[in-house]
Amino acid sequence: MHGGRTTPALQYSEQHNDQQLIRLFRAGDESAAADLYGRYYKGLVYFARRIVEHAGEAEDIAQDTMVKLFHKRNDFEQLSEIKSFLYISVRNACFNYLKARDRHALSHRELLYLTPEGEESADLEMLKSRVLAEIYQEVSTLPAHCGEVFRLLFIHKLTTAQAAEKLGLSPQTVLNQKARAIKLLRYRLSEKGFLALLLLMKML
DSSP states (O other): OOOOOOOOOOOOOOOSOHHHHHHHHHTTOHHHHHHHHHHHHHHHHHHHHHHHOOHHHHHHHHHHHHHHHHHTGGGOSSHHHHHHHHHHHHHHHHHHHHHHHOHHHHHHHHHHHHSHHHHHHHHHHHHHHHHHHHHHHHHTTSOHHHHHHHIIIIISOOOHHHHHHHHTOOHHHHHHHHHHHHHHHHHHHHHTTOHHHHHHHTOO
């Protein structure tokens, strides 16, 4: 399924309130579509990756689901309906992928995400994915070195030494930029009410 497709060039812009967003999206407005893509895509990738345990497939599933959403835009009247559609569609697509790949893995994860306890697990994953989407958005607004250091260390999982070599910086400078990035992210996310959840999840 994964073929190295390029992610659509949609830029996140939190310029619409929820009612405007739904109205414009149903009318086919590109900025509304970009807004929805920015709000949900990264979180859907995270959610899918937790199920299929494959980064490329998770990205493909998330992209396909966003495309389906755009084609069905007239079916939705509330933002909550869009969010439910996206996560349910991604979950089902993940199960279909697992079914084709490994029936044993499918049965295990179906039990995990479809039992009552699994529903709580899925809800937690959705919360995590929402926070992750906010982090990705805020990282893109960090000062150049801060943002690059954060991406290399936390997203690409490089060591401090590897990041320093890649950026041509000293390890201490990388550590300083890492600390600055985390401080800025905590401040900005706290303003949006995400700090308590971040601390609970120990993501930073």
